[in-house]
Amino acid sequence: MKFRSVFDVIGPVMIGPSSSHTAGAARIGKMARQLFGRKPTWAKIHLYGSFAKTYQGHGTDVAIVGGLLDFDTYDERIKNAFALAEEAGLSFEFIEEDGASDHPNTARLRIGDDESDFELVGISIGGGKAEITEINGFELRLTGESPAILVLHNDRHGAIASVTSILADHHINIGHMEVSRRDKGKDAMMIIETDQRIPEDLMEDLENCQHIVSVVSISE
């Protein structure tokens, strides 16, 4: 059963015109913002497939920029996101890609500021639902429908066990978990979707844990 809640069918509340091209796009932008952890000062947004062909008419562009400004799918400010981005000091550029993508509605977002940059690939799967399929080169799957923790860690034994035991100490249940790495024994990434909201002190405990490089959390 893909659709478990009545609000998957009667909802979401959103700015039109398209659940896949507008609401889903805004969700990808917002997830990028949350995973980066702060407002970026620049963004390069690569669009593929149907996104590349029809983004202007569907407001896919303003929706993604609105998401980067932390707007929700129903935030009326999405319509004025370009002007608001300029006011907020966020410069952005859209690149229409001809190349093939696995999914028709795909966006690759490269965002950053003076300190660091961040890259993510998101797909809009219909009805306003979106998924992240790649973060900084790590292939994974993140829906953004549950609270989630993203952990960059050294690929060493015990790293995963120490993270999951901290979650257990805080009575946080894991709904979905993935581990991805580029090369054996180097950097790896954990995506943990949880049933409960993620408390601040849990994040502090994770940051102090051995073999952990960095930690971010996103809310629903």
Added chain:
Amino acid sequence: MLFKNVSELIQYAEENEVPIAEVMIRQEVEETGKPREEIFAEMGRNLDIMEKAVEDGLNGVRSTSGLTGGDAVLLQQYMEKGNSLAGDLLLDVVSKAVATNEVNAAMGTICATPTAGSAGCVPGVLFGLKPRLNPTRKQMINFLFTAGAFGQVIANNAMISGAAGGCQAEVGSAAGMASAAAVEMAGGTPQQSAEAMAMTLKNMLGLVCDPVAGLVEVPCVKRNAMGSSQAIVSADMALAGVTSRIPCDEVIGAMFRIGQSMPSTLRETGEGGLAATPTGRALAAKIFGPAAATTKEG
């Protein structure tokens, strides 16, 4: 889950002597663990969003592309003259469905039911029936739960996106959901809701998704007009005692198989059907430049 298909949904409602809306609420409580009051309040917020969108559309809006807008106003003005062919109730339903989709096309706020492109049918039927049936707020919220119950069955057993199954899956589903909910609000039985849903969806089978320039405007807005009017007719037929020879679940199954065999040019790519007509291509070229109009059908 309390129900996986329409026959289980009807069976549960009949055995427990509760309306379909109540079955949906019970299932939502079971699935999400959220308190009943919270679920009801959330649906109330969706109802408010729908009402606001209808109001905004009836005041007149226009999309960025210029392709759609203003037809809801035209319909209301025509009704005021008092000599329409279809009668005020039906035209009121249609104008409110159109209003919602015009607001959607103009990047206004809507509630996707089940999608943004098909967002007009359910509120069109609900707010068009409101002057006739004088429902309480609770009954209006229940209307949305009933529509949601049928929509959830379609979403889980077939599809609700034009990209997956054509317009039959979007406006077809939305119109079917609206007709089932209309029956319940008018005092019909759960089985009559299922008959209305079946009859509506049967007439939507095979409907393709062929938006001009790939935009959720032409023909989406008018398909919501037609979908909502059909929902009213099917609801009346079911309330009159007319039944569908093919059971509702089998109609949904047929919709699924038709959707699967539909070519991709007719599934929300803007490459076939009306989008590929000379005028459709010319409009695409005007909006996005000549490159957008070079796509070929087939």
